[in-house]
Amino acid sequence: MIKVLVVDDSAFMRNALVSMLNSDPDIKVIGIARDGFEAVEMTASLKPDIVTLDVEMPNMDGIEALKRIMAQTPVPVLMVSSLTTEGANATLDALDIGAIDFISKDLDDLSVNIVKIKDILVEKIKIIGKKRIIPTPRVISAAPLEMPRSSSRISQKKTGVVTIGCSTGGPKALQILLSKIPGNFPVPILIAQHMPANFTGPFAKRLNNLTAINVKEAEHGEPIQRGTAYIAPGRGHMGVLRKKITETVISISDDINAYTYRPSVDALILSVLESYSGRVLGVILTGLGNDGAKGMKEIKNKGGTTVVENEDSCVVYGMPKAVVQAGNADKILHIDDIAGVIINTV
Numbered sequence: 001m002i003k004v005l006v007v008d009d010s011a012f013m014r015n016a017l018v019s020m021l022n023s024d025p026d027i028k029v030i031g032i033a034r035d036g037f038e039a040v041e042m043t044a045s046l047k048p049d050i051v052t053l054d055v056e057m058p059n060m061d062g063i064e065a066l067k068r069i070m071a072q073t074p075v076p077v078l079m080v081s082s083l084t085t086e087g088a089n090a091t092l093d094a095l096d097i098g099a100i101d102f103i104s105k106d107l108d109d110l111s112v113n114i115v116k117i118k119d120i121l122v123e124k125i126k127i128i129g130k131k132r133i134i135p136t137p138r139v140i141s142a143a144p145l146e147m148p149r150s151s152s153r154i155s156q157k158k159t160g161v162v163t164i165g166c167s168t169g170g171p172k173a174l175q176i177l178l179s180k181i182p183g184n185f186p187v188p189i190l191i192a193q194h195m196p197a198n199f200t201g202p203f204a205k206r207l208n209n210l211t212a213i214n215v216k217e218a219e220h221g222e223p224i225q226r227g228t229a230y231i232a233p234g235r236g237h238m239g240v241l242r243k244k245i246t247e248t249v250i251s252i253s254d255d256i257n258a259y260t261y262r263p264s265v266d267a268l269i270l271s272v273l274e275s276y277s278g279r280v281l282g283v284i285l286t287g288l289g290n291d292g293a294k295g296m297k298e299i300k301n302k303g304g305t306t307v308v309e310n311e312d313s314c315v316v317y318g319m320p321k322a323v324v325q326a327g328n329a330d331k332i333l334h335i336d337d338i339a340g341v342i343i344n345t346v
Helices: 011-022 036-046 062-072 085-097 107-131 170-178 197-208 265-279 293-301 319-325 335-343
Strands: 002-007 027-033 050-054 077-082 101-105 161-166 189-193 214-217 228-231 237-244 247-253 280-284 305-309 331-333
Touching (some): 002 011, 002 036, 011 027, 011 107, 027 107, 036 062, 050 062, 062 077, 062 085, 077 085, 085 101, 085 170, 085 197, 101 107, 161 265, 170 189, 170 197, 170 335, 197 214, 197 228, 237 265, 247 265, 265 280, 265 293, 280 293, 280 335, 293 305, 293 319, 305 319, 305 335
Parallel strands (some): 002 027, 002 050, 050 077, 161 189, 161 280, 189 228, 214 228, 280 305, 305 331
16 A cells, blocks of 8 residues: 655645545555645654655745655655646756656646546556655766767767657656766757656756756757757657758657657657668666657667666666567666766767
């Protein structure tokens, strides 16, 4: 039984979250808090397996409450955030402080859209709660690795582009990985992180401030450049189009019905393969579900290289596991070691 503490200043949200969580026989809500003060006190006294924590609350907001919980009684925390730019920035702050992941609520039509988050909420609670993660602060090194000299690099390297896919736990994993990529990295990096539309822009800006390479939210029609990482916008799916022999541009599709996850990792990889064929290095990091498994299989079929994060460093070993179980992972590595392999493969 996974014990959950629900924290939200809205009576409607509290009731909705409690109803959704208690509908699953493996989950039990053991406490309800209305603000950050109650959240800190009840986390210490009830010792839940996981806390759902609203970002915006009176008296003490979710960010301050999270800081105190992490300092006093560390426990996995799932942030509940509004789909606003302010909510996005606060949620990204929370992930830096120690929150495991977040779910978003659409305040424009909450009574309807709250139902849509039930399945993913329950799935995240069950996987994270069962793993019994103990959050620990981690200082991410800002010093990137160096590109090897041409004479010492492996022969016949042919990688022309790197694709990265991730979901739950991905924001921190991407910080760790990209902070090690040198500024003179010779190929573009295309990233699909499952994230709402209003979150991907602030997330790209945050990563750009932490890395030697340029990181930006991708724009439809822009040429892709070496040494730049492009974050797929959350409003649709990202791909690429070959315009000329020497020019490839970003393509953003708003057709969200073709794939379950948004932005889709499979959609990204399959599009990139059309332009780069066997010159793709595919990387799958922590995340729920199996998005990316189809794309990684095609990378292997076309002679590219596939790398996945190992179970020890994953917050959720779902997306990498799907690739491993299908026999399509060339390398299975701790998140700390993936950047080095990427650098030595291009």
